[in-house]
Amino acid sequence: MNATLITNARVLGGDPQDILVDDGVIVGLGAGLRKDGARTIDATGLIALPGLVDLHTHLREPGREDAETVETGTLAAARGGFTAVHAMANTDPVADTAGVVEQVWRLGREAGHADVRPVGAVTVGLKGERLAELGAMAESAAGVRVFSDDGVCVHDAMLMRRALEYVKAFDGVIAQHAQEPRLTEGAQMNEGELSGRLGLRGWPSVAEEAIVARDVLLAAHVGSRVHICHLSTKGSVEIVRLAKERGLPVTAEVTPHHLLLTDELVAGYDPRYKVNPPLRSAADVAALREALADGTIDIVATDHAPHPVEAKDCEWDVAAFGMLGLETALSVVQHTMVDTGLLDWAGVADRMAFAPARIGRCDTGDQPHGRPIAAGEPANLTLVDPSTTTTVDPSASASLSRNTPYEGMKLPGTVVATFLRGRLTHDITGGTAGGNA
Ligand SMILES: NC(=O)N[C@@H](CC(=O)O)C(=O)O
Ligand SMILES: [Zn+2]
Numbered sequence: 001m002n003a004t005l006i007t008n009a010r011v012l013g014g015d016p017q018d019i020l021v022d023d024g025v026i027v028g029l030g031a032g033l034r035k036d037g038a039r040t041i042d043a044t045g046l047i048a049l050p051g052l053v054d055l056h057t058h059l060r061e062p063g064r065e066d067a068e069t070v071e072t073g074t075l076a077a078a079r080g081g082f083t084a085v086h087a088m089a090n091t092d093p094v095a096d097t098a099g100v101v102e103q104v105w106r107l108g109r110e111a112g113h114a115d116v117r118p119v120g121a122v123t124v125g126l127k128g129e130r131l132a133e134l135g136a137m138a139e140s141a142a143g144v145r146v147f148s149d150d151g152v153c154v155h156d157a158m159l160m161r162r163a164l165e166y167v168k169a170f171d172g173v174i175a176q177h178a179q180e181p182r183l184t185e186g187a188q189m190n191e192g193e194l195s196g197r198l199g200l201r202g203w204p205s206v207a208e209e210a211i212v213a214r215d216v217l218l219a220a221h222v223g224s225r226v227h228i229c230h231l232s233t234k235g236s237v238e239i240v241r242l243a244k245e246r247g248l249p250v251t252a253e254v255t256p257h258h259l260l261l262t263d264e265l266v267a268g269y270d271p272r273y274k275v276n277p278p279l280r281s282a283a284d285v286a287a288l289r290e291a292l293a294d295g296t297i298d299i300v301a302t303d304h305a306p307h308p309v310e311a312k313d314c315e316w317d318v319a320a321f322g323m324l325g326l327e328t329a330l331s332v333v334q335h336t337m338v339d340t341g342l343l344d345w346a347g348v349a350d351r352m353a354f355a356p357a358r359i360g361r362c363d364t365g366d367q368p369h370g371r372p373i374a375a376g377e378p379a380n381l382t383l384v385d386p387s388t389t390t391t392v393d394p395s396a397s398a399s400l401s402r403n404t405p406y407e408g409m410k411l412p413g414t415v416v417a418t419f420l421r422g423r424l425t426h427d428i429t430g431g432t433a434g435g436n437a
């Protein structure tokens with residue numbers, strides 16, 4: 001492979017440096033680097049980040065290839081600056097066997113846009129009745145380390161305990177969709193004054209918080225790792241903060257949309273804003289930002305959830321839950337966290353690359369992610385222009401779906417290039433993007 005010289009990049013937002021990449025590896029970092037015959041990319045004004053790692057992506061293949069495929073979802077990932085995504089298990093068939101996770105993993109390799117790390121289901125068919133073949137998925141070629149019934153909660157405490165005990169043997173983690181099912185039957189939006197006014201069944205914060213509290217205690221009891229998916233309430237933040245103060249083995253993620261959008265948007269009954277967990281109050285949003293800044297919440301994860309037009313272009317009550325997220329994630333994080341002074345670019349690198357790779361245990365092994373930008377490390381890199389502003393245009397998305405909540409919004413920052421082991425998987429260094437979703 002030809003060498004690439006990236007000049008004047010602000011590595012993690014620091015002083016400009018050159019980055020020399022050869023044969024998929026970073027071979028030099030410093031000022032005034034030269035290499036005969038190398039392709040040169042002038043990165044003046046650009047931030048260099050490690051390739052982003054998403055711990056929570058719905059790629060929909062197998063089964064809902066009308067909404068997304070591994071090919072289109074990973075292309076959207078590359079455009080968003082991601083070099084690795086964890087593909088959620090709520091496919092059809094469910095990713096609850098070594099066969100299905102290997103299939104998804106292989107499709108990712110064939111597409112080549114980003115490494116796909118399949119998430120294995122915790123229970124057979126996501127039914128919450130008996131454990132799936134966790135060990136076989138861990139030992140498969142896909143090397144699964146993250147297990148989740150995302151979309152539904154593992155609500156049986158005994159099953160949750162058994163799952164935590166089981167994955168301990170291979171250092172796996174259970175990623176819990178924290179939603180007490182009895183408290184959210186038929187729920188449609190955040191429970192509060194507005195849900196009453198709109199006549200939509202409320203989704204109380206306590207439905208999330210009750211499971212978060214139970215599971216940090218269970219994880220501590222078992223001595224195994226639990227990860228909280230798309231944490232959305234101030235109360236959940238307080239529980240995770242207390243758990244971490246006690247040294248309990250818990251990590252948590254927040255989505256870009258929960259950092260920016262509030263339940264007020266639901267007032268127009270536009271199903272674009274229908275998501276699980278629901279958009280919450282401004283006070284929740286403020287608490288989530290603060291928790292991401294101080295490290296109580298470990299990471300940003302997109303929960304990219306593509307749905308076909310017919311599942312969203314309908315009445316609120318029957319519309320699907322979920323929003324696109326891969327292509328806009330970094331822009332929303334810049335807008336809510338960097339431009340507000342809550343997080344610097346090194347912090348973004350931690351919350352969107354280093355920490356998610358560590359939690360997913362893909363920071364080691366053959367083809368690691370979330371490694372430092374340093375000589376000898378794989379060249380998984382993202383170049384960002386923080387000075388641009390783009391109006392989000394769903395039709396410009398690489399996703400097969402169009403259900404972005406940001407349509408028409410002006411968001412800062414553009415991912416200009418993404419390198420997967422030295423190979424460009426996204427490159428608009430020669431021009432500007434048409435938009436993003
Ligand atoms: N987030 C959502 O609203 N929907 C997700 C499931 C999930 O993440 O719980 C989906 O698969 O569509
Ligand atoms: Zn979920």
Ligand SMILES: [Zn+2]
Binds near residue numbers: 056058088150305
């Ligand atoms: Zn999800």
